[in-house]
Structures are given as C-alpha cells and as structure tokens.
Amino acid sequence: MGRAPCCDKNGLKKGPWTPEEDHKLITYIQLHGPGNWRSLPKDAGLQRCGKSCRLRWTNYLRPDIKRGRFSFEEEESIIQLHSILGNKWSAIAARLPGRTDNEIKNYWNTHIRKRLLRNGIDPVTHAPRLDLLDLSSILSSALCNPSSLLNLSTLVGNTQALLNPDLLRLATTLSSLKQENSDLFLQQLQENQFCNSLLQNQAVPALSSQPSQFENLAQQVPACTTTTSTAPFLNQTTQLMQENVEGFSSHPTSTFSCQNSQENFVPSSLNDSLVSQPNFYCSSTSTNPTVPALGEFSGFQPVNNGYQNFSIDSVLSTPLMSPDPLNSSSTHVNSSSTEDERECYSSFLKFEIPESLDIDDFL
Template sequence: MGRTPCCEKNGLKKGPWTPEEDQKLVDYIHKHGYGNWRTLPKNAGLQRCGKSCRLRWTNYLRPDIKRGRFSFEEEETIIHLHSILGNKWSAIASRLPGRTDNEIKNYWNTHIRKRLLRMGIDPVTHNPRLDLLDLSSLYGSISHMQHPLHHLNPELLKLAASLFSQNSLVNNDNLSSQQNHFITDDVSLPYPQPQFLESNNNVVDSSSYPSNLHHDELMSSSSSGDYYLQANNNVGIASTSSPYYYVSDQLPPSYYYHYHNNYYSPDANLVDPPMSETSTFHSNNSSNLVSVSTPSSSPKPLNSYVNGNNSSTEDERESYVSSNNNTVLRFEIPHMLDVNAFV
C-alpha cells in the first residue's frame, strides 16, 4: 500500500486548460511522444499533474478525436454495445473511432440514458421497465376468477398480453411466423402482434415476431445468433443479465429476450407511470403469486426525466430518430388502463 499520489498537490494547477497549456502539451507530445505521464508535465513546462495531462490529451487534444454531435449510427452502436458490455466505456469507445470513453460516458448519462428512461426502458438492463405500470389490479382481476380469461373484455386481454410480450425479440429468422399464443390452463389466446413501423407509420413487417410461444416449447428454447431467448413458468428464474419475471402456472409463461441489433421504442407518452423504482404485486390468491421486478438503476428520481423539461436538443434528437428511416419495434399500449372499465 502507501502508493504515492500521481502528483504533488501543491503548486499544480487545476481546472480548465488554457490554450497556452494545450499548445505546450501538444508541442511536447509532437516532439517526444507521450509515455511517462508523471514526468511529462515537468519536461513540457506544465504546472499540471501527469494524470491531468493524460486526460487532457486523450479526451480533448488527441488529433484523431471526432468533434460534434453523435450520429444516429454512433448512438445506435453505443446502445448496442452498452447492452452487451455495460459500462465498459473504453471498450465501447474502441468501437467508435474518434470518440473517447469520457465523451461516450457523458453522452450516455446526459442523453441516451434519459431518453431510454422516458421510453420506459431500463438503461441498465435494456429491458422495458414493467415496474412503471401498476398491474396489480389487472392481475388481481384475472387470478380471482374461476375461468378468468373467458370473462374478460378482449381489450383487457389484449392489454395483458401486450404487457407480457413487451420484451419481444425481433428479426429471428429461425422462428417461424405462426400465430402467437400464450397458454393458460384452459384457454389459448393470441398474442397481439407488435408492429414494425417505418417513420411514416406504415407497417412493414410483422412476420419475424417470435412464434411458438407455448410455454412448454419456450422452456426448451435456445439462443439463436445474437438473440437470447429464455422462458420458464417456474417461480424464481434467475438471470445474470436481465431482469426476470416469474408467474404462476395459471398465467402466461414468463420469458424475456436479450436482443442486440434493435431496441425498443414503446410510446412512453401513452402512460403516466408511477414513480416507484420497483413494484411487486400479488394476486388475490396467494398461490398465484405474481411478481414483476425490474432492478433499480436510476439514482435520480424518475419523474425528473419523465416529467422534466426536454431540452431543445433532446427534442431535436427525438425528431431525428423518428425521422430516420430505421425500423423500430413499437408497442401500442391502450390509453385506458383502468381495469374496472373492462370487466
């Protein structure tokens, strides 16, 4: 232990770099290259610590640094890589030429993360935040009925199925496009088909939606390509990479999809979510325990994002994303979430 600090605290400048300091650092590195950051500032005539010089060089002065706002492709890559690598900013930066880890980290924290939260997506797990919806009354309504699904309004069933299928995967060629169902003990109902929409809202593809959603088959489903599919209707599914949902055997099988090449675009404006970070709810029948839990990942109150003012740049970004000719998966959530209106 007892490692000495990288610099003496006394006499060394902190704070923003002046153009003169930048020039000194650049000149020195052009002449001698960079190497020993501890001795570099002294040799370069800078009243800075080596760490500060290194950060200034790697994050700002390096000649190959790309300036300006992130392109849609870069942003897509960041989200993609973050879903795989997590907060490995340097690893992400290595895949984005000209971008630094610090820049990506800042951009993530100030733009992408907030937008994902507004979209109802957990920025850590990249899964929809089901905790934003209070489903207790919905499931309570289902579970206390003797033949629950027979008596429900189709709109309510559609909503329930929609909520369960929010984690749908996309573009899996190995899955056929048969009618999708969720299975209960006594009734089989079609899953609502998520729609692929172009920017003009034309439906362009729905054939790649996962099929064979019978839970017995899902139990044995395997990963395919980039997509990871797991399903289980037992209580207590454990996963190291995603939130998990577990339900009783009288409710739709739980499942989630870990996806890599696409991301969700639920219309978060359709709901006014509760501000709880995690919600757990129980049906009236204790044997039908239903728990939907999304790990907390937001140090800031969610309403600071959901209800907060959007900056103009953020609005621009939103319009940029929506106007880009990229296909996104869009989930339609009914406006009316009052269960009593359906039963």
C-alpha cells in the same frame, strides 16, 4: 522502496486548460509521444499533474478524436454495447473509433439515458419498466385465474405510487368487484370467451405481435359480460391495455412486451439454441460494422441479470433502427436530425405511456 510520487500536487494548476497549455502538450507529445505522464508536465513546461495531462490528451487533444454530435449508427452501437457491457465506457469506446469513454459516458447520461427512461426502458437493464408495462398481464392473471395467489388488492396498494392513475383506478375497481361479488364475477368470466381468448392467445404476447387479435378480443368483451356490472370496467381495461400495447405492436421486433407475461420468460423471438447460450447478444441483426461480432463477447455475461426474459433483439439493431442506407452516410444529428427524429428512431423501444403519467416521477 516503490516509486516516487507522481507529482507534487501543491502549486499545480487545475481547472480548464488554456490554448497555450494545449499547445505545449501537443507539441511535446508530437515530439516525444505519449506516455511517461509523470515526467511529462515538467518536461513540457506545464504546471499540471501528469494525470491531468493524460486526461486532457486522451479525452480532448488526441488527433484521432472525432468531435461533434453522435450519428445514428454510433448511438445505435452505444445502446447495443451498453446492453452487453453495461457501464464499461472504455470497452464501449474501444468499439467506437474516435470516441472517448468520457464522451460516450456524457452522451449516455445526458441523452440516451433520458430517452430510454422517457420511452419506458430501464437504462440499466435495458428492459421495459415492469411497473409501467406489466399491469395488463397482472390483470389478466387476476381475472382469469381464480385460484391465483396474486392478491390484486395488495398489488394495487404496493404499486399505487407507480402506476398510471387510470389503470390504478381500474385495477382498484376490479379488485373491489372481485371481492364483493367474486362468485358471479368469476363465473361470468369463466363462462365467456374472454378468458378463453386470453388463455389461448396468452393475452399480452398476442397483443404485441398480433394486435388484430386483441382488437377481436376487445370486441368480444361486451358480448360476454353484459349481464354483469363488470362490463364497463372490462371494456375500459381492455381499451387501456390495448393502448398500452399499441406502441409495441406497431413494430414487429418489439417483442419485450411478451416476455414479461410469458410464464417461461423466454422471448418468443429467441430460439432455444440462442437462449441456451449466454453469448447470443450480437446476432446477425446488427447492421453496424462498429459493433463486434458475436464471438468477441465471449466471456461477457448479460448485464440485465434477472431480465433474461427480455428480448435482446429489441435492443439490438433492427431494420427499423438503422436508417435508410441511402441516408445513413450523413446522419449526424446536429445537421439533419432532430430530437423528434430520434424519438421516431427510438420508437422501437417505446411503449405507450399516457401523457398524464409524469415520467419525472420515475427518474
């Protein structure tokens, strides 16, 4: 019944492969081809488990494996594919010729994942870290909606460990002011243009796409709050909010700052037809030929469930993401690119995190 065991694990070698073992394995496979891993070690004269031989071949010895650092295009593809496929490394590797799932997995865990985290992007969902990003919309909501069910104090308490201390202090101050003198505070807010502007512009969405509007908004605040003690704090809040969105607004495709504050959670950059279809990910914005066309992902569901509000465009290729075509043919990072350049390249994912914020706390 059944097959014989794959191999007797007793007496089989483990650990790093020697050049002699590699040579034996290569020679055998060149003669007989890969496969039948069960009998291969014995036939090839290797004291290894068949599984170990298969891994050594598929991950290292295969002649079509591309060695060396990942290019911009490859990294771009990995990010795109991961946003669609999740940790399906083999599926990602299948779309990156010459790269193994193990290699991609390692590269993701050691480079891309850390960079995304550093830039405030959740590497699992590919969405911006809401705990870092969304305070601006929280504040605007709390300030402009007196009947809001949002309890700012509770919120501040709950997020105390996560937020930038400066923002946290402002939020706390605003909360106390709101409680202490809520009538006057809200009256002043409602009477001035601050809230009107926020409402008209939907506050944060406008910030990312039209920073000048936010600058105007910031200028309006002192004029409309000079009679209250909240003015300095609103100014500070506005400034901090502005700082937090500058990173977004510096690039036209950085749309995900909008979605978190829009009530309908529909990315402004996605039209209705795309939103209605789950397979909208691989848009024509992809500039990388290794990235499959839209239809190839039919059947895949977004991995960022719960983050449908997140604009996929922001993780897909953009003109900024792709390097200049003139340079893209030799964009291997080890030779011509540095981590700084990659930081620049990945700035499309970046929103400003204050230097004082220890990102390690979020890892």
